[in-house]
Every structure is written in C-alpha cells, then in structure tokens.
Amino acid sequence: MSGIRQICGKELARVFYDKKMLFSVFVLPVVIMIAVMSLVNTLGRKQEEDVESHRAVLCLENAPDGFEELLKSSGISYTIKPFSDEGEVQTMLLEGEADLWIAFPEAFAQMVQEYRQGDAVPQIKTYYNPSEDYSREAYNTISTGFLELYRQRLLAERVDDMAGLTVFTVNSDNPEMMIQDDAKAGGKLMGMMLPYFVTILLFAGAMGIGTDMVAGEKERGTMASLLVSPIPRSAIVLGKVFALMIISGISSVIYVAAMVVFMPQMLGGSSEELGISLVLSPSQIGMLAALLVAIAFLYSAIIVLVSVFAKTVKEAGSYITPVYMLVLVLGITTMFTNGTPKEWYYIIPIYNTSLALQGILTQEVTGGQFILTLGVTLVLGAAMVIGIAKAFESEKVMAI
C-alpha cells in the first residue's frame, strides 16, 4: 500500500508542483473552452442581430394600392428599389443589392375584387436568393409571413364570416399544452450531454498526462529507477492509474463546474431559459459518483495499458488516438439512440456507462442495470491493471 501511495503521490506532485503543468491541465482548457464558446455565441448573435436589424431591400412589381401602406404598418423595416425590368432585378438579387422581388400580376386588385367562382386565382410570385442571409430573412418575414396576413385581410373583405372558413384552430389558446416532469425533462437533456462530456473530459484530460506517466518515463530513462525499487510492479501500476484517475477526475470536475458557472456567457441565456435546470436526489448523486469513479478508473487503465507498449510519448500518442476515437464513438452513441435499451447493451463496456448515466438522470435505470454496468467497468479496469502489471514484468515491453 505504501508503494502505491508513494508512486501516486509522486505523479500528483509532478502535476501539482509544476505551475506550467497546473495551468495547462486545469486552467487553459477551461479558458479556451469558455473563450471559444463565448466567441462562437457572440459572433452568432451579432450575425443574427445584424440580419434582424437590416432594412430589407424590396422590388415591387405591379404592387396594388394600399400594399405599401399595409407593409409599413406591419412594422417591417424595408426600403423600395424601383422596378425596372426582370433582368436587372435578377442581377440585383444575385449581387445582394436587392433582397426580395415581389411580382404581382397586372391588375391584381381588380382580379381579386371581381373574382367569381371558376376564375383563375391570381398568383403573387416572390423571388429571393437563399445564399444571401438578408434575402433569406426577407423571404421568411415577408413572403411566408406578411403575405399570409395580406391574404387573410383580402379574404376578410370577401367573406362576412371568417370563423366559418377557419373550421378549427390548434392550440390558439392553450398555455398548458406541455405536460411533463421538469426534473425528468432536465435529466433528458443532461443525459444526452453528460456521456459526451464525460468521454471528452475524462479521457482527453487524462490522455496527455497518462502517456507521459509511462511512455515518458521510459523515454527519459527514469522508469528503470522505479523498477529496481523494492515494491511490486503492481504497486507502480496502481499508483500511476490512481494518480491519473485523480487528475482526470479533478480536471473534469473543474470543467463541469466552469461550464455550469459560465453557461450563461457561453450560450447567451441562464440555465433555466435553456431548459437544463436539474435537481438530483442524493441516491442519483451517489450512483453518478460511483459510475464516474469506475469509468475514470477504466479510462486511466486503458491509457496506461496503451502507453506501456510505446517507447516514446509520441508513439503513445499515435497509439492512443484510434482508441480515443473508439471510446468517443461508444461514449456518444447514446446521444443518437432512442427507445428502451436492451438488457444486453449493459455488458458493452463504455457504452453501458453512457446508457446508465443517461438512465440515472432520466430515472429510468434499474438497480440490476446499474450494478451490471458498474461491475463490467470495474472488472474490465482490474483486468487491464493485471495486464499492465504483466507488461511491466516483460523486459521486452519495458525496453530496458
């Protein structure tokens, strides 16, 4: 036990006594994550605001009397470009100088007014350029929004009883239409996101340090000094795996805490507005903690196992990348799967943890499924630790 504690202590000291390391492991990723998310959000919002505040440039062809007044009264901000000929308007749309071209048929007002059953229904044609943001926005607000209002208005002039034409409405006065358990709904969203973050943060956070702990020691020639000390190889392995677990655990707690604290800045809204408020019961917290500790143990064991077979940190990095991708795929598959998972899914390592994490948050996981997941994860982690200890015995693998 003392050997495990000493090795673990040294590996932790390597990170915690080194200010640069401390900064690069715990602070920098958080700063980068918050900065990137905030930047993406700010830029996105700016672009949205820019599009919304833009005065739509319209070309009206044969517009009936009163159309412009109605447009003005609807609050849509726009400017009119005089219509010359079709070719010129098309060029203006292509070059982004005009946003929407509304072509009424000639004598539109007369056609509407003198309509008799069996007459051709007049058609308003609108043209826009979907690759231009301003044009697309003008099309959405005017062509699909405002023109519908205009149609309703003309229709009201034609018939006395609009209600008779409506037949029925859907949810026009039903504010309580959504019936859901808020805790479960919050859990559903978090359950989708959590396995993804756990995979990214726990595994990616441990990757760099883990490869350095084993392959780095071999490369620097410092591993042999540990191998001639009077502690069992298994103590060296466990000391390193536990240290890696602690480091990746702390880093993921910091990342998650930073994400919760800075969520409003990153996503531009409070967690209540974003619908991710979550209240957890003590038993849920306990189950989550047990699973996270187990998966951190398995991930650390995977990283150390892969690193043992590499001679250099660089080599370990290239071995670990495909493993990371596999873990990533297994970890985030739950984001895209619906329906009740089959029982045997809970014996697939990593995937079962994602399922169980999701299940705990949505309160759908059974005790059996939870125990099975925890058991599979711990047994596999322990098997890997035994494998690593065996590899430590091999002079070929250790390259000494």
Added chain:
Amino acid sequence: MIEIRDLTKVYKLNKKQMKESRTTNPRKTAVDHLSLTARPGEIYGLLGPNGAGKTTTLRCISTIIRPTQGEIYVSGHEVQKEPEKVREKIGFLTGDIKLDPQFSVDYMFEFFGRLHQIPEEKLRARKEELFTYFGIKDFAHKKMKELSTGMGQKAAIAVCLAHDPDIIIFDEPTNGLDVITARSVTDYLKKLRTEGKLVIISTHIMSEAEKICDRIGIVIGGHKVMEGRLDEILQETGSEDLEDAFFELYRQTQGEE
C-alpha cells in the same frame, strides 16, 4: 553475498536487430554459463570490452531482466523467486538509469527513501551524510534537469544509496565524469568497502579496475575467461599490467574462436 551459478542470458532479436547485427541467427547469447561469487567487504570488478555481457550480468543481478538459465542469489534470495527481497538489499546505478528531471534532488532522495520504507529520522541522517560527502547540499533544491552531468551523477549516486544498501551494483561508475568527480566516486566505493559492503562494478577502464577492485572477473564474449586478484591474473598470464593481461586473454579467446 552475490552468488551467480551458471548464468546464461539469451536475447531474441527481431528482424531489424538481426539486420543491424548482420546476423541471420534470431538468438543472441549475451552471457554464456557465467558463474561467480562476490563477498561482503570487497569490490568485485567485471572487466571486459563493450558487448561482453557485463551490463547484462549486472541487470540480471538487480532483477531488471530475467536470466534465461542459471540462478543468482543475492544475500540468500534468488532473483527470480524473491525479486522484491533482492531489490531491498541492493543499490543499483547505471548511466542509463536517470532520475526524474523535473524533481529536485531533495525530493528524489526522499521519494526513493520512502519507497524503501526508511524511517524519516534515518532518512534525514542519511541525506545529511551523503549530501555532505558528495557536496550536494548547495544544489539539493535544484531540479535534476538544471544540474550538470557531474552534479547529476553525484545526485543519482546519493539517491541510490539513500537506503544504505548492503550490496552496491554500479555499471560503469565513472563513465562520463570529470577526473575530480570520478575520484570522489571511487573514493566513496572504497569507503563502502571498509564499511563491509559488497560493491560490484563493471568497467572497461583498466586503470580503474587495477586501482579499486579487490578481485576482477574478465568477461569476453559472454564468458568469464579469468577471475582473481590483480597479482594472480598478472602471474597467470605472465603480463606486467592488466591491459597486457587483458589483451593476452583476448588474443587467446579470439584464437579459439
């Protein structure tokens, strides 16, 4: 005491190594049926050219690699059966074994002392003694990577002796050191001998072997071709100094091959 009985170490070569060694044989015998006994209170020197099997022998003694055949007893413990007990008894140092560059000499000394479960008080006393002897005190707080080669080697020696081992195994102890540092290291090895410790070293430097070794085992091509005190070797080979004796033995071995 170290007792080696019929030690053989065979390495399996991969294709790349076979190509580098210009051989078609996938097996390379580094040590071939070597036996020796080294006793407390003596400095035993394994003398031989590069690739003779000296380092492999020392690595087998220190449990880093496993013998293919034969047995090695260190203070009565067999290296393959009780490797941890063996490692408790020895201090092993080679140029290839380095200390973590980002930790200070102080930290490394205490870390290895604790791995050997040395009580804190004894560890402090050992540190005072060794750091004073090797003149490490002034740079003990510095990180290993900030030290020069000589300072680093001195620190590594002090760390490897932290637990006051009965048996000290040094692979090329003065390799890469300046004359002054080399002298302080060889003087310390003599001091250890007077304290009754067993010191076993490997070297290819004849003058070093002549000056400090009580008994010398000459190893060529994995075989121990001669063993004895300096005067015995000189007498048996009819040579005036160790270098002549070595070349005489080398010539004989090459002739046999």
